[in-house]
Amino acid sequence: MIKIGIIGCDKIAQVRHIPEYNANSKCKIIGVYDINQENANYISKKYNVKAFKTVDELLGSGVDAVSVCTSNSTHANMSIQALDSGKHVLCEKPMAITYDECLSMCKASQNANKLLMIGHNQRFSPTHIKAREYIASNKIGKVLSFHTTFGHPGPEAWTSNPNSWFFDKTKAHFGAMADLGVHKTDLIRFLLCDDICEVYSQFGILDKTYSDGSPISVDDNAFCCYKTKKGAMGLMHVSWTFYGNSEDNSTQIYGSKGILRLYDDPDYSFIFEPRDGEVQKYNLDQIADNKTQTDNSVDSTGIIDHFISSILKESKCIITGEEALKSMKVIFAAEESSKTNKKVIIN
Ligand SMILES: NC(=O)c1ccc[n+]([C@@H]2O[C@H](COP(=O)([O-])OP(=O)(O)OC[C@H]3O[C@@H](n4cnc5c(N)ncnc54)[C@H](O)[C@@H]3O)[C@@H](O)[C@H]2O)c1
The missing domain is CATH 3.30.360.10 (Dihydrodipicolinate Reductase; domain 2)
Structure with a gap:
């Protein structure tokens, strides 16, 4: 069972990442973090998962992989921090806001030997x-x-x-x-x-x-x-x-x-x-x-299933x-x- 953490708990986390993780039997959401504690608490209550007070606490909690669902300018830092601590990362699009940030994210993934996937659901x-x-x-x-x-x-x-x-x-x-x-x-x-x-x-x-x-x-x-x-x-x-x-x-x-x-x-x-x-x-x-x-969507975009199957090496990550x-x-x-x-x- 792949243990999942969610960073950023509002719209895309609520309508896509959380429902699609919950629908996948090979993973389980362990905890969430949001800079706005109210947003994390809302998810915590609704889905009975832990709301962490810092991203370090979330990354130190035994999760195997995280979704980065925060605003664009934070994607690189959040993803690199998670990769550096040995987590697989699914980061929402746009990957980051500068070319150098994107390169650093790829390097962090290579150094950690952990998957970095970007949310190009189309x-x-x-x-x-x-x-x-x-x-x-x-x-x-x-x-x-x-x-x-x-x-x-x-x-x-x-x-x-x-x-x-x-x-x-x-x-x-x-x-x-x-x-x-x-x-x-x-x-x-x-x-x-x-x-x-x-x-x-x-x-x-x-x-x-x-x-x-x-x-x-x-x-x-x-x-x-x-x-x-x-x-x-x-x-x-x-x-x-x-x-x-x-x-x-x-x-x-x-x-x-x-x-x-x-x-x-x-x-x-x-x-x-x-x-x-x-x-x-x-x-x-x-x-x-x-x-x-x-958050009641029944149609899966397929992005989470692909992330999980790529972590498990059941498929080769296409993004x-x-x-x-x-x-x-x-x-x-x-x-x-x-x-x-x-x-x-x-x-
Ligand atoms: N793949 C898609 O089709 C798709 C669709 C919509 C949004 N997105 C992407 O998802 C990301 C989030 O968009 P959204 O619509 O959910 O925005 P949102 O404003 O609804 O949610 C963002 C959340 O991130 C939190 N946050 C911001 N900075 C943070 C930080 N430093 N640490 C922790 N939490 C932080 C905010 O408090 C908020 O709860 C964006 O990058 C957006 O481009 C992708």
Whole structure:
């Protein structure tokens, strides 16, 4: 039985990590820690687990692995401290807020010989897995271009806080780009089995404000034009200002033999429109969105099961620190491109 600790006890811990650990028979949550003791106490009472007063106490309590579910700027320190004390770590995305921090996390994992996995849950959706298989088996031909979008009304709806830390550059560093753009950038690399080698981007603060009307200090929209090593070109738009009823989490891949449409139709999560032949439609799953994820969610994202099976060496981890670092390199390059207004080459 793998003994689990949770660091950071609010939204993502409550709607994803805790329910998915509880649903996995090979692990057990032992204790939790949050800088806001009330949040830790709430989880402690609800799930009958211990609330620790410091992270050192939690790490010294005999846990084998931890989830890091804190705000972005703390990911590196928390993960490194846990790895240094011999724990496996599942750290939420974005991996960290600087390239050097990401590198240090990978080094800590290597030195400790413990798993560092990053929470890129989009890799585990049945629709995305099937799309990767279609692309790898050449069913859509050579990938020529792609569009990927992730937009919703913003994190103030997710955290029920109009002045969320997600808006604060010192705590979040990036806005929509790190909240949503890391998912889609990593997803494109995953689907195409390819790496992004060039980016031109523009980040903007188009609308979002704090409740007093002052502008937030991070991007609420980001637009990236990507080129991959295999020669595909594509666009990513991520946004916190899609103020409709439904989120947009869609991806279209345009190949020489047809088009893949992923989460692009309310009834069919996976559509393949071949250049010649009949359209293939499957309803494989509904992707997790901000409204449907609750602490009573029955649908697993698969991320915790993969973390546990990777620790047990029943499967090979598909999103280690080293793998996530390749996606983060693109995010940092996009940031540079937006600042300099120039295309950035990624080595
Ligand atoms: N994979 C996904 O789809 C997904 C979705 C949402 C959020 N996230 C990520 O999860 C992380 C947490 O987001 P959230 O929505 O749960 O935020 P949240 O504000 O709801 O929760 C963060 C918690 O961390 C605690 N915390 C902050 N600093 C701490 C510290 N130094 N030590 C201990 N606890 C600390 C806060 O008190 C709070 O309880 C973020 O990095 C976010 O990007 C990932």
